[in-house]
Amino acid sequence: MTLRLRPLRSADEPVVVAGHEALARERFSFALAYDPAEPWSRYLRRLADHRHGLDLGDHLVASTFLVADVDGVLVGRTSIRHHLDASLAREGGHIGYAVLPDHRRRGYATEILGQSLVIARSLGVSRVLVTCDDDNVGSATVIERCGGVLESRIRTGHGGVPIRRYWIG
Numbered sequence: 001m002t003l004r005l006r007p008l009r010s011a012d013e014p015v016v017v018a019g020h021e022a023l024a025r026e027r028f029s030f031a032l033a034y035d036p037a038e039p040w041s042r043y044l045r046r047l048a049d050h051r052h053g054l055d056l057g058d059h060l061v062a063s064t065f066l067v068a069d070v071d072g073v074l075v076g077r078t079s080i081r082h083h084l085d086a087s088l089a090r091e092g093g094h095i096g097y098a099v100l101p102d103h104r105r106r107g108y109a110t111e112i113l114g115q116s117l118v119i120a121r122s123l124g125v126s127r128v129l130v131t132c133d134d135d136n137v138g139s140a141t142v143i144e145r146c147g148g149v150l151e152s153r154i155r156t157g158h159g160g161v162p163i164r165r166y167w168i169g
Contacts, residue, residue, distance in 0.1 A: 075103035
């Protein structure tokens with residue numbers, strides 16, 4: 001397996017839109033802050049701006065959004081936040097990752113998180129907060145494989161499943 005994290009490209013639109021729709025059925029977002037009514041080129045420009053900390057709206061921090069590519073096939077994505085605001089420090093964390101349903105159980109999540117940790121450290125983040133739903137055993141296992149130490153389980157204001165908070169580093 002040669003998994004590579006890379007920025008989105010113009011040609012990625014159909015796969016990303018399909019992945020976004022597939023994960024929406026699981027109540028999870030693949031393409032963060034994606035709006036189907038927005039031209040794809042504008043979405044790509046907005047992601048580039050966010051990477052540089054430009055034009056951040058309320059409740060956004062500088063972040064790097066990358067897709068996971070295995071031999072030309074998009075299998076997942078990661079979002080690496082360069083720092084945390086109060087909300088992210090409580091329940092969002094530094095890194096959010098996802099693997100598309102058709103590509104799960106192949107070790108991609110562990111590789112995505114591992115490479116994301118390297119990028120986070122290159123951005124100056126020495127201790128990385130990663131969170132997952134308490135009932136997401138697969139994600140908890142990935143985080144623990146990558147060195148995550150469970151700090152706490154919290155309930156959010158959203159009602160639903162508690163969140164596990166892990167620190168790595």
